[in-house]
Amino acid sequence: xxxxxxxxxxxxxxxxxxxxxxxxxxxxxxxxxxxxxxxxxxxxxxxxxxxxxxxxxxxxxxxxxxxxxxxxxxxxxxxxxxxxxxxxxxxxxxxxxxxxxxxxxxxxxxxxxxxxxxxxxxxxxxxxxxxxxxxxxxxxxxxxxxxxxxxxxxxxxxxxxxxxxxxxxxxxxxxxxxxxxxxxxxxxxxxxxxxxxxxxxxxxxxxxxxxxxxxxxxxxxxxxxxxxxxxxxxxxxxxxxxxxxxxxxxxxxxxxxxxxxxxxxxxxxxxxxxxxxxxxxxxxxxxxxxxxxxxxxxxxxxxxxxxxxxxxxxxxxxxxxxxxxxxxxxxxxxxxxxxxxxxxxxxxxxxxxxxxxxxxxxxxxxxxxxxxxxxxxxxxxxxxxxxxxxxxxxxxxxxxxxxxxxxxxxxxxxxxxxxx
Numbered sequence: 420x421x422x423x424x425x426x427x428x429x430x431x432x433x434x435x436x437x438x439x440x441x442x443x444x445x446x447x448x449x450x451x452x453x454x455x456x457x458x459x460x461x462x463x464x465x466x467x468x469x470x471x472x473x474x475x476x477x478x479x480x481x482x483x484x485x486x487x488x489x490x491x492x493x494x495x496x497x498x499x500x501x502x503x504x505x506x507x508x509x510x511x512x513x514x515x516x517x518x519x520x521x522x523x524x525x526x527x528x529x530x531x532x533x534x535x536x537x538x539x540x541x542x543x544x545x546x547x548x549x550x551x552x553x554x555x556x557x558x559x560x561x562x563x564x565x566x567x568x569x570x571x572x573x574x575x576x577x578x579x580x581x582x583x584x585x586x587x588x589x590x591x592x593x594x595x596x597x598x599x600x601x602x603x604x605x606x607x608x609x610x611x612x613x614x615x616x617x618x619x620x621x622x623x624x625x626x627x628x629x630x631x632x633x634x635x636x637x638x639x640x641x642x643x644x645x646x647x648x649x650x651x652x653x654x655x656x657x658x659x660x661x662x663x664x665x666x667x668x669x670x671x672x673x674x675x676x677x678x679x680x681x682x683x684x685x686x687x688x689x690x691x692x693x694x695x696x697x698x699x700x701x702x703x704x705x706x707x708x709x710x711x712x713x714x715x716x717x718x719x720x721x722x723x724x725x726x727x728x729x730x731x732x733x734x735x736x737x738x739x740x741x742x743x744x745x746x747x748x749x750x751x752x753x754x755x756x757x758x759x760x761x762x763x764x765x766x767x768x769x770x771x772x773x774x775x776x777x778x779x780x781x782x783x784x785x786x787x788x789x790x791x792x793x794x795x796x797x798x799x800x801x802x803x804x805x806x807x808x809x810x811x812x813x814x815x816x817x818x819x820x821x822x823x824x825x826x827x828x829x830x831x832x833x834x835x836x837x838x839x
Contacts, residue, residue: 469509470537479541480504480512480532486546490553491588495520497530500545511535520547525588525619551619555586555594559613563628565663567638572604572631577611580627589617607631630663637663639694643670643701646684653678653705666694670701678705778836783814792824792833813837 464471481502489495497517506512515530530545560582566572577598584594599612609629616622632638643658653675662668669691672680683690684702692699777791813820820835 473536473538480534480543482543482545488548488550491549491551495522522549525549551588553587554621554623555615555617557615557623557625558582559625565630565632567634568631586617593618639664639696640698641668645703662694664694664696679708681706776834781837781839785811
């Protein structure tokens with residue numbers, strides 16, 4: 420029998436309690452450590468969240484295509500190939516330099532679009548091919564021509580009828596022109612096929628229709644003559660032209676000095692129409708114009724110039740007398756013109772202007788004034804006012820004016836007095 424049975428019992432219980440307490444403490448410590456670890460990891464995750472997200476998502480620049488072709492010498496804009504790129508502001512986007520693509524030269528150009536993040540740097544490539552797919556332009560001088568069988572067809576050169584050859588890239592010297600060879604001229608119609616190619620393999624085509632004509636069967640002639648009423652040619656060298664039957668023609672009525680057109684000849688062809696087989700003759704008949712005989716016009720009586728500071732009465736008398744002189748001159752000129760048809764012209768007595776001063780009434784017309792000047796010339800020459808102040812306005816305003824007149828090679832200053 421134990422001496423201390425109750426102590427062992429209590430000692431066992433104490434030992435169990437100690438073990439439980441120790442186990443609890445360990446669990447708490449572990450829990451605290453785990454909590455601390457989570458806090459640390461969470462802090463690190465928050466700090467490096469962008470890096471972690473970028474690393475896992477791996478973003479890159481979006482393009483609508485990886486390869487494109489553009490026409491040489493055209494404009495290039497890479498922005499039309501950029502897709503939906505709604506990136507956070509922290510991303511750095513590096514765009515290519517558009518000048519890298521030289522659209523004036525054929526070739527391939529690689530453009531790089533770079534997207535930088537905290538964790539990655541991705542490059543998207545756009546391959547740009549500058550190509551020439553536009554055919555050259557071939558222009559002929561005509562779509563249809565006519566050649567006379569014989570010498571013309573033997574000397575026929577298709578290149579003669581090429582008006583222009585152009586291309587959007589190649590120069591003319593680099594273009595290649597080919598055409599079909601003409602081997603048979605026996606028919607009435609021949610086609611020439613043209614092909615123009617550039618260095619990129621583009622080509623364009625054209626056709627030339629050649630009508631082969633027989634000079635005797637397919638041509639007609641038009642002869643134009645200008646004759647007087649007796650049938651004698653007025654113009655020695657008339658007009659002759661030859662063309663294909665059916666070709667429109669049009670002749671011209673000419674102005675011939677000393678003649679006036681009367682009518683077309685009795686058997687004349689029309690002034691205009693179409694070429695017919697054989698010869699058409701268009702005859703213009705003219706009448707001779709008789710020259711009118713001219714009479715010498717008597718001179719106007721010379722008016723004396725006014726003296727300085729004349730009296731009122733003297734001015735009135737002079738104006739009245741000069742006005743009468745003008746009226747007499749006009750009546751004399753009119754009488755001379757009426758009798759010119761029945762009298763012969765007097766011989767000219769030289770070129771001179773026989774007047775120093777002319778007085779006219781207010782309201783005299785310019786035509787009347789020139790007629791008065793003309794009547795003072797001793798020849799058939801017309802008088803011309805070279806310069807001066809006389810106009811219709813001045814002829815309506817009383818005063819004195821000086822003008823310079825010319826007849827043939829004679830000039831003279833004349834004083835013109837306009838009175839009420």
